[in-house]
Amino acid sequence: MENRDSAETADRISENLYRVGMKAGSSDLVDVSDVPEAAMEEIAQLMNALARLREAETLLSEASRKYMKLSEQDMRALHYLIVAKRQGEIVTPGMIAAHLRISAASTTKLLNRLERDNHITRRLHPRDRRAFVIEVTPETEASAKQTVGRQQARRFYAAARLTSEERAAVTRFLTDMAEEISLTRADWAGTTVSEG
Structure with missing residues (x-):
């Protein structure tokens, strides 16, 4: 019973990762004062979808490394x-x-x-x-x-199901998001070479 409750709590937290602190006018990380509540909900859903994509990619990457022992x-x-x-x-x-x-x-x-x-x-x-x-x-x-x-190539099907206009919008969004989170915008991040 405790494991099920724990899993349900974890799922609730995961689904609300981008809702907490993202109420219209209340974020301490970004200025959301001009963003309507309905848009905030849509943005939270979009950010959670991105989080699920990252998680799926992480799990696939971990499974592939384990399979290939690399x-x-x-x-x-x-x-x-x-x-x-x-x-x-x-x-x-x-x-x-x-x-x-x-x-x-x-x-x-x-x-x-x-x-x-x-x-x-x-x-x-x-x-x-x-x-x-x-x-x-x-x-x-x-x-x-x-x-x-x-498995990675299956992403093609998701892109193929979109219309040309939808693909252009998604491409624009992902390109813009990559630029927004680029380390060139982070004064605190150094540009050191990893010694992996």
């Missing part, structure tokens, strides 16, 4: 390599470091681990004999596509 950073590197291969691009360790925002030393450790576990191969660069080319192995690429890739 870290989040490993998965990001492999995803980058798969996309690059699809586009016919050559990938170097420096490109992976830049994409993951990690140091050269951290990149070397990551690549050593992925190569040891047969997820990637390294070979000499065809035009620069001082550099290496990094490629995902066919087995890892197939495994990623058949599991995580197939």
Whole structure:
């Protein structure tokens, strides 16, 4: 009984994440003084939908990492390599470091681990004999596509169900929201490189 009550309470809190403190005229984080109560309810529903999307993505990411026995950073590197291969691009360790925002030393450790576990191969660069080319192995690429890739690709169906105007509105909204929460707007956030 206690577990069910706890789960119900957790669900109520989750559903109200963006309603608390978002009553018209009462937020201490944003100026909502000119926003009607009906719009506040719609905004709360929209923000909760975004929270559910983030949660679904987090759960999918965790399940895929567990299935493939990889870290989040490993998965990001492999995803980058798969996309690059699809586009016919050559990938170097420096490109992976830049994409993951990690140091050269951290990149070397990551690549050593992925190569040891047969997820990637390294070979000499065809035009620069001082550099290496990094490629995902066919087995890892197939495994990623058949599991995580197939599940992630299902987002296409949600986008396809929208009209052209709806897609434009959603794209505008997501682009605008990304800009609003960008770290370039946060004086407190540094722009340091992660040493993952």
